[in-house]
Amino acid sequence: MEIEDWEKQYAEAFENIKGSLSNIRGVFVAYNSNIDAIKHINEEEMKKLVGILGCGAIQEKMARYPRVIDSPVDFMARLIISMRDGKAAEVPTHTVDLHDWLMDNLVFDYARMGGQAGIMSNLLANLGLNKVITYVPWLSEEQAEYFVDTPNLKYPAVEDSELVLKHPKQINYHGQKPKVNWIIEFSKGMNVCCAGECFTVPRDNRLIVSSRPDWLRIDMDSELYERIPQLRQDIDGAILAGYQIIREEYGDGLTYHHYVEKAVNVIESLKACNADMPIHVEFTSIQNKVIRKAILTDIVKKHVTSLGLDTVEVANALNVLGYEELAFAVMSKDEKSVIALYEGAVILLKELELQIVNIHSLGHFISLVSEDHPVTIEDHREALLFASILAATQASIGKISSIDDAEVGLRVPVYEKGYEDLQSLAAYLIRQGICSMDEFEEGCVNALGHSLVIVPTKVVHDPAGTVGIGDAISAGAFAALLTKIRDRDKVKCPE
Numbered sequence: 001m002e003i004e005d006w007e008k009q010y011a012e013a014f015e016n017i018k019g020s021l022s023n024i025r026g027v028f029v030a031y032n033s034n035i036d037a038i039k040h041i042n043e044e045e046m047k048k049l050v051g052i053l054g055c056g057a058i059q060e061k062m063a064r065y066p067r068v069i070d071s072p073v074d075f076m077a078r079l080i081i082s083m084r085d086g087k088a089a090e091v092p093t094h095t096v097d098l099h100d101w102l103m104d105n106l107v108f109d110y111a112r113m114g115g116q117a118g119i120m121s122n123l124l125a126n127l128g129l130n131k132v133i134t135y136v137p138w139l140s141e142e143q144a145e146y147f148v149d150t151p152n153l154k155y156p157a158v159e160d161s162e163l164v165l166k167h168p169k170q171i172n173y174h175g176q177k178p179k180v181n182w183i184i185e186f187s188k189g190m191n192v193c194c195a196g197e198c199f200t201v202p203r204d205n206r207l208i209v210s211s212r213p214d215w216l217r218i219d220m221d222s223e224l225y226e227r228i229p230q231l232r233q234d235i236d237g238a239i240l241a242g243y244q245i246i247r248e249e250y251g252d253g254l255t256y257h258h259y260v261e262k263a264v265n266v267i268e269s270l271k272a273c274n275a276d277m278p279i280h281v282e283f284t285s286i287q288n289k290v291i292r293k294a295i296l297t298d299i300v301k302k303h304v305t306s307l308g309l310d311t312v313e314v315a316n317a318l319n320v321l322g323y324e325e326l327a328f329a330v331m332s333k334d335e336k337s338v339i340a341l342y343e344g345a346v347i348l349l350k351e352l353e354l355q356i357v358n359i360h361s362l363g364h365f366i367s368l369v370s371e372d373h374p375v376t377i378e379d380h381r382e383a384l385l386f387a388s389i390l391a392a393t394q395a396s397i398g399k400i401s402s403i404d405d406a407e408v409g410l411r412v413p414v415y416e417k418g419y420e421d422l423q424s425l426a427a428y429l430i431r432q433g434i435c436s437m438d439e440f441e442e443g444c445v446n447a448l449g450h451s452l453v454i455v456p457t458k459v460v461h462d463p464a465g466t467v468g469i470g471d472a473i474s475a476g477a478f479a480a481l482l483t484k485i486r487d488r489d490k491v492k493c494p495e
C-alpha cells in the first residue's frame with residue numbers, strides 16, 4: 001500500500017473509532033498513579049550538585065552502578081551515567097529522603113500526572129468514554145488533584161458497606177501520603193564535568209526516580225475487592241499497570257508471592273462476570289529480574305488477554321523467559337532485529353497464552369493476534385492506526401484534552417522510514433511462505449496459528465515531550481478494540 005493509501009486508512013479508522021467510543025460502557029484502570037515532579041536540569045545546576053557532593057564520591061558510585069537510589073550520591077551517579085550515555089533510565093528509591101534533598105537543592109519546574117495507570121485514566125476520560133473507573137491503592141489528596149475534572153472519571157470506594165463511584169477528589173484519603181517521582185530531563189549538547197573528566201550529552205533524555213517507600217503496595221482494599229463483581233455493568237475491559245512496583249521483600253516480612261497472588265485474584269474477580277473480558281497489562285522497564293519474571297509467568301500468563309510493550313521491553317521479557325539469544329538479536333542494530341522482534345512476539349503470544357501482543361516502536365506498530373480473538377484482523381489494524389493518531393497527538397501537543405485534539409495527530413504524516421525498516425521482515429515472511437508481498441503491504445497477515453498486523457506510524461519530528469506516549473498507544477488501541485468487540489456484541493456480560 002502506498003503512503004497516500006495509508007493516510008486514507010488512517011482517516012477512515014479515526015472516523016470509525018471516534019464515532020464508536022461512546023459504545024464502550026467503561027474501563028477499569030489500576031494501579032500506578034503518581035505525581036511526576038519534572039525538572040529540566042542545566043549545566044549550572046549540575047555544577048552546583050556535583051560541588052555539593054564531591055566528584056570522588058560520585059565517580060566511585062558510578063563504577064558500582066547503583067540499581068536502587070539510597071542517597072544523593074547514588075542519584076547523581078545514575079544521573080551522570082544517563083547523561084553520558086544519552087539513555088533513559090528508571091531507578092527506584094525506597095525512602096523520601098531523596099525527595100527532601102532534591103527539594104532543598106534543585107526544586108522541580110512543574111508537576112503533572114504520572115504513572116501508566118494515571119496517564120491512561122486521564123487520557124481515556126478525556127477521550128469521552130462513558131466511564132473510566134480508576135483505582136490507585138495510595139490515593140492521596142495531593143494525587144487526586146492530578147486527575148482530570150470530568151464527570152466520567154470515577155473512583156470506587158466503599159461507604160456504609162455500599163460500593164460508590166465518585167470523582168477521586170471526593171474520596172476520604174485517610175491521611176495517605178503522595179507518591180512523587182522525580183523526572184530529571186537533560187538536553188543534547190550539555191557539557192558535564194566531574195573530577196576533570198568532561199563529556200557532552202549525546203541525546204535529549206531523562207532519568208526517572210521512582211519513589212517506592214515500604215508502604216507502597218500493589219494491593220486492593222479488601223472491602224473493595226469483595227465488591228469488584230458489582231462493577232460488571234460498568235465496564236467492558238480493564239487495563240492494569242504498575243506491577244513493577246512489587247518488591248521481593250517488605251519490612252513486615254511479606255514477599256512478592258503475596259502481592260502476585262493478590263494481583264491474580266483481582267484479575268480473576270474482574271473476569272467473574274465474563275471469562276472473555278479483555279484485560280490488558282502494560283509492561284515497562286523492570287530492573288529486578290525475579291519480579292520481571294513473576295509478572296510475566298504468574299500474573300500475565302493464563303490470566304490476561306493482551307500485553308503492551310516497546311522493543312526494549314520485548315528483549316527484557318524474552319531474556320527472563322530463557323531466550324537470551326533472541327533477546328540479544330532484538331536489540332541488535334542490524335536489519336535482522338525486526339525478524340527477531342516478530343519471532344519474539346510469537347514466543348510471548350504462545351508462552352504467555354495471550355490473545356494479543358502489541359509492540360510499539362518508532363515508525364511502526366505490530367500486533368500479534370491469536371486465532372481465537374473475536375475481532376477481525378482489519379479491525380485490529382484500525383485499532384493500531386487509532387493508537388498511532390493518539391501517539392502523534394501526544395507527541396505534537398504534549399496532551400490530549402479531547403477526541404477532537406486528535407485531529408492534530410491525524411494531520412501528522414506517516415513516517416516512510418518506519419515502513420521501509422520492515423522490508424527485511426517482509427522478505428523473511430515471504431521466504432517462509434507465510435505471506436505474499438501484497439498481504440504484507442496491506443498490514444494484515446494470516447500466519448500459522450496467529451495473525452500479524454503491522455502498520456507504519458505517524459512520527460513527530462520535534463516532539464513536545466515523550467513521557468506517556470507508549471501509554472497513549474496502548475490505551476488507544478485497547479479502547480479501539482473494545483469498540484469493535486461492542487460492535488460485534490461479543491461481550492456477554494449479564495446486565
Ligand SMILES: Nc1ncnc2c1ncn2[C@@H]1O[C@H](COP(=O)(O)OP(=O)(O)O)[C@@H](O)[C@H]1O
Pocket residue numbers: 309310360361362363391392395458459460461462463466467468469470471472473
Ligand atoms: N516523536 C514521536 N512521534 C510519535 N510517536 C513517538 C515519538 N516518540 C516516541 N513515540 C512512540 O512512543 C513510544 C514510547 O513508548 P514507551 O517506550 O513505552 O515509553 P512510555 O511508556 O514512557 O511512553 C515509542 O515506541 C513510539 O512508538
Ligand SMILES: O=P(O)(O)OC[C@H]1O[C@](O)(CO)[C@@H](O)[C@@H]1O
Pocket residue numbers: 032034036113114115116119181208210211242244245467468471
Ligand atoms: O514505576 P512507577 O513508579 O510507577 O513510575 C512510572 C513512571 O513512568 C511513567 O509512567 C512514564 O511512562 C512516569 O509518569 C512515571 O514517573
Ligand SMILES: [Mg+2]
Pocket residue numbers: 283284310470471
Ligand atoms: Mg511504556
